Amino acid sequence: xxxxxxxxxxxxxxxxxxxxxxxxxxxxxxxxxxxxxxxxxxxxxxxxxxxxxxxxxxxxxxxxxxxxxxxxxxxxxxxxxxxxxxxxxxxxxxxxxxxxxxxxxxxxxxxxxxxxxxxxxxxxxxxxxxxxxxxxxxxxxxxxxx
Amino acid sequence: xxxxxxxxxxxxxxxxxxxxxxxxxxxxxxxxxxxxxxxxxxxxxxxxxxxxxxxxxxxxxxxxxxxxxxxxxxxxxxxxxxxxxxxxxxxxxxxxxxxxxxxxxxxxxxxxxxxxxxxxxxxxxxxxxxxxxxxxxxxxxxxxxxxxxxxxxxxxxxxxxxxxxxxxxxxxxxxxxxxxxxxxxxxxxxxxxxxxxxxxxxxxxxxxxxxxxxxxxxxxxxxxxxxxxxxxxxxxxxxxxxxxxxxxxxxxxxxxxxxxxxxxxxxxxxxxxxxxxxxxxxxxxxxxxxxxxxxxxxxxxxxxxxxxxxxxxxxxxxxxxxxxxxxxxxxxxxxxxxxxxxxxxxxxxxxxxxxxxxxxxxxxxxxxxxxxxxxxxxxxxxxxxxxxxxxxxxxxxxxxxxxxxxxxxxxxxxxxxxxxxxxxxxxxxxxxxxxxxxxxxxxxxxxxxxxxxxxxxxxxxxxxxxxxxxxxxxxxxxxxxxxxxxxxxxxxxxxxxxxxxxxxxxxxxxxxxxxxxxxxxxxxxxxxxxxxxxxxxxxxxxxxxxxxxxx
Numbered sequence: 106x107x108x109x110x111x112x113x114x115x116x117x118x119x120x121x122x123x124x125x126x127x128x129x130x131x132x133x134x135x136x137x138x139x140x141x142x143x144x145x146x147x148x149x150x151x152x153x154x155x156x157x158x159x160x161x162x163x164x165x166x167x168x169x170x171x172x173x174x175x176x177x178x179x180x181x182x183x184x185x186x187x188x189x190x191x192x193x194x195x196x197x198x199x200x201x202x203x204x205x206x207x208x209x210x211x212x213x214x215x216x217x218x219x220x221x222x223x224x225x226x227x228x229x230x231x232x233x234x235x236x237x238x239x240x241x242x243x244x245x246x247x248x249x250x251x
Numbered sequence: 252x253x254x255x256x257x258x259x260x261x262x263x264x265x266x267x268x269x270x271x272x273x274x275x276x277x278x279x280x281x282x283x284x285x286x287x288x289x290x291x292x293x294x295x296x297x298x299x300x301x302x303x304x305x306x307x308x309x310x311x312x313x314x315x316x317x318x319x320x321x322x323x324x325x326x327x328x329x330x331x332x333x334x335x336x337x338x339x340x341x342x343x344x345x346x347x348x349x350x351x352x353x354x355x356x357x358x359x360x361x362x363x364x365x366x367x368x369x370x371x372x373x374x375x376x377x378x379x380x381x382x383x384x385x386x387x388x389x390x391x392x393x394x395x396x397x398x399x400x401x402x403x404x405x406x407x408x409x410x411x412x413x414x415x416x417x418x419x420x421x422x423x424x425x426x427x428x429x430x431x432x433x434x435x436x437x438x439x440x441x442x443x444x445x446x447x448x449x450x451x452x453x454x455x456x457x458x459x460x461x462x463x464x465x466x467x468x469x470x471x472x473x474x475x476x477x478x479x480x481x482x483x484x485x486x487x488x489x490x491x492x493x494x495x496x497x498x499x500x501x502x503x504x505x506x507x508x509x510x511x512x513x514x515x516x517x518x519x520x521x522x523x524x525x526x527x528x529x530x531x532x533x534x535x536x537x538x539x540x541x542x543x544x545x546x547x548x549x550x551x552x553x554x555x556x557x558x559x560x561x562x563x564x565x566x567x568x569x570x571x572x573x574x575x576x577x578x579x580x581x582x583x584x585x586x587x588x589x590x591x592x593x594x595x596x597x598x599x600x601x602x603x604x605x606x607x608x609x610x611x612x613x614x615x616x617x618x619x620x621x622x623x624x625x626x627x628x629x630x631x632x633x634x635x636x637x638x639x640x641x642x643x644x645x646x647x648x649x650x651x652x653x654x655x656x657x658x659x660x661x662x663x664x665x666x667x668x669x670x671x672x673x674x675x676x677x678x679x680x681x682x683x684x685x686x687x688x689x690x691x692x693x694x695x696x697x698x699x700x701x702x703x704x705x706x707x708x709x710x711x712x713x714x715x716x717x718x719x720x721x722x723x724x725x726x727x728x729x730x731x732x733x734x735x736x737x738x739x740x741x742x743x744x745x746x747x748x749x750x751x752x753x754x755x756x757x758x759x760x761x762x763x764x765x766x767x768x769x770x771x772x773x774x775x776x777x778x779x780x781x782x783x784x785x786x787x788x789x790x791x792x793x794x795x796x797x798x799x800x801x802x
Contacts, residue, residue, distance in 0.1 A: 163647065169408065169656020170337065178762045179340065181776035189775040208337020210654055234779060240768065242789045 144195030148222040150229060158227025161220050165212065175228055180208065184231040197225050253293060253347045253392040254623060255741075257474040258538035261625035261700050263742045267750035268802060269704035273718040273727040276800045279751060280321055284795040286310070287772055289737050289759025291621055292347030292392055293698065294797060295355070296743040297369065300324065301753070302350070303797055307336060307343030307360045311367060317746045321799075325372030332383065335361035338654060339388045340408040342759040344737075346469075346621075347392040349400075351420060356400055358389040364402050364418060376423030380404070384654050386411050394472035395420060396481060396511040403468025407486040407531060410657035413466030413503075415483065417514060427514035431466035431485045431502050432456065438502075439509070440516040447519055455499040463651050464496060465489035466503040470533025470620045475549070478566055480508045480517055482538070482551055484620070486531035491660035492646040494601040499524040504532045506553060508568065518568035520590060522555045527600045528581055528610055528644065529662075530557040534620035536565075537633065541681045543571050552680040554624060554635050556616030557592070559585055562680045574683030576676060577617025577637055578667045581610055602659070606645040613642035613664045614763070615694060621760055623739055625701040630721050632686055633678040634707050636695035639667035640783070662763070664783040672784065675699075675709055677724065687724040693787055694764060698739020700752070708752055710736025713790035716754055716798065732756035734794025735769070735787075749801055756796040769793055 148154050162168060162175070170180035181189065190200050201221045204211035212221065255261045268276065284290070288306040295302040301314040301321070311327040336343045339360060348357035354366045354375060362381030367374055380402050381387035386409025394401045400418040404411060413431040418424065430437040432452035435445075442449070453461055467486040474481045488496055488503035504523040509516055523530040537552045543562060551565040558579035562572035573585035582592040600607045615638050618624075624635030642662045649659030666672045673695035677686040697710035705721040712735040718728040735758030742752045758769055766781030768788040780788055 164650060166649065166652055166655040166657065169658045173661045177767050177776065177778050179342065180337070181773070182767070182778050185777050187775040187777055189773070207333045208335075210334075210337060215652060238777060240780065240788060242786060 146194040146222050154226040155230035158223040186233040252349050259473040259535045263702045265750045266703035270720045276728050279801040280799040282797045286795045287793040289342040289344040290755035290757030291344040293739040293741045294753045297350045299746045304345045304348050309359045327372045331359045332361035341761045345390050351395040378423040391469045399511045405467050405469040407465040407467040410463035410489045410651040429514040432461040439514045445516045451501045455501040457497040460496040471535040473536045481511050482536040484532035487529045490649045490657045492602045493527045520568045523557050529614035535623040554618045558612045558617035572683040578611045600644040600646045602646045602648045608643045611641040613640035623698040625699045627701040637674045638694040640664045641667050696737040700740045708740040734758050735791040751801045753799045757794045
């Protein structure tokens with residue numbers, strides 16, 4: 106735990122902060138961001154990073170809102186393939202770094218950019234259920250897991 | 252007031268609706284609050300006006316009961332900080348308003364108490380009582396004694412340093428703040444007044460763990476005018492992983508008796524020392540006089556999340572009875588002499604102990620404190636909703652980051668013995684035994700009201716509002732209100748002289764319990780059902796309705 110925290114706070118310096126997320130007051134009129142190159146996650150999408158990201162996810166108390174396995178609790182599921190504020194790596198980074206209305210705290214300054222990118226690797230490594238949109242029941246007492 | 256009277260009996264002397272005619276109840280009126288989410292708490296009827304507080308954003312409606320269709324007199328829309336939603340552990344709920352001296356007083360989710368002129372809807376004062384940055388939100392219903400408005404915070408899952416405060420009803424000024432743990436000076440525990448021992452709020456903790464030890468006050472408050480004592484329960488210690496807070500952790504999971512005038516602590520009793528299972532004690536304290544063991548006693552009756560129902564001498568804090576009202580595996584019994592549970596050591600949790608199986612009740616409690624029970628002097632029995640859930644508990648070490656969750660446990664549920672997940676019971680607190688029980692498919696999260704017509708009302712998570720016979724639990728009537736019930740019904744006499752019953756419909760309040768598949772309002776948050784209640788979403792989705800029923 107202590108190790109994970111230390112890594113979360115130290116890994117990656119401010120120079121890793123991508124230009125597109127340096128400013129807290131971006132305006133995307135109509136939900137369309139200005140044309141720009143999509144930010145790429147500098148952390149490799151391998152199992153070691155995902156495992157490290159899982160540690161940071163827990164140590165930063167992300168699970169307290171988004172649930173173990175990121176399946177959602179008071180905060181939304183992060184593994185249903187749906188995104189309120191955009192699902193690209195850059196958009197997810199921005200959500201974590203600056204926070205979002207209605208409850209998502211800003212973790213910029215608490216987590217290093219490298220730690221945020223590593224958590225994103227962990228989230229990406231979780232399987233998205235194949236049948237999410239339809240929940241179906243049959244019979245009188247049928248367990249309906251899709 | 253929220254619990255009907257100072258004693259929190261939720262008993263009404265109205266008797267037009269009886270066991271003989273309740274089958275003829277019909278919907279008389281309904282209103283959409285415009286808010287989806289857990290509609291906890293209860294409407295408040297004062298004279299010919301009904302007041303309704305919504306979940307966040309905490310709109311206050313005042314309905315004119317003298318006119319057809321009950322049109323609004325006014326509505327008050329406070330400016331509530333939306334970031335509070337992320338600090339509220341268990342949905343953005345509100346547990347209701349209280350009335351005194353021409354003012355309607357209630358809490359906003361973001362750590363403020365407001366007083367509104369009951370006649371005009373004008374805001375009279377607004378006081379900050381909590382800090383979102385420290386993880387404090389304020390959904391509880393305030394309680395008023397004389398000119399004191401008593402309030403407390405939620406935040407047992409955020410590592411707060413729990414407290415109660417008294418505000419001046421006239422101005423909103425904070426008159427005193429009493430913490431639930433810490434040095435005696437912060438606890439307002441004075442030698443001679445409090446006889447429980449010195450600095451227990453520090454010595455029962457390791458190091459300074461008490462500073463982030465939880466003990467929120469999000470439930471209900473009672474008052475005995477003769478003894479001049481208020482009674483309230485405190486919530487869980489933080490974090491859930493007990494290995495991070497060695498000691499008994501006083502006064503988490505406790506009942507505290509304080510003087511409303513200056514806040515001084517008179518006595519305290521801890522239901523679950525060194526809590527290992529998130530057994531908050533925020534459920535109501537119902538004050539009645541009962542013959543216990545051949546003697547008339549002034550008692551306090553409390554149904555704890557830990558599955559035991561307690562009968563306690565409310566003048567002294569002496570434990571008189573503690574018997575299980577739900578299936579319990581974490582303790583064998585409560586030692587009546589010492590007042591301490593005899594814990595099954597195999598059920599103790601901790602980060603070094605792995606995943607502990609078969610703990611009953613689950614952390615939803617043998618009964619949720621959200622659902623206040625009632626007492627009928629006609630039957631001498633208590634009525635309450637119950638849960639029948641067990642859990643496994645996998646604790647992990649966690650670090651406090653202010654304003655973020657401080658929990659450290661994964662706790663999946665399964666249905667308890669019998670397979671049903673909830674019920675509704677009548678309880679004899681003088682003897683410590685269940686009188687009758689109605690089994691329900693899902694956990695029951697509704698409060699209750701019992702009347703002089705011997706009718707008890709409660710609702711279910713699958714959206715039924717029910718009337719049953721107080722003497723034997725016989726079903727009398729039910730109506731599908733459109734969404735699960737987590738609020739508390741009330742009954743009142745309307746301006747036309749007739750008896751009515753009001754209740755909220757709007758499932759929510761705990762996403763541990765609900766998994767999130769009862770939502771339909773967010774295309775970006777679509778979840779499978781919970782493992783233990785996979786078909787709840789078949790019967791209900793979120794809502795926000797006020798219903799009134801009459802004959």
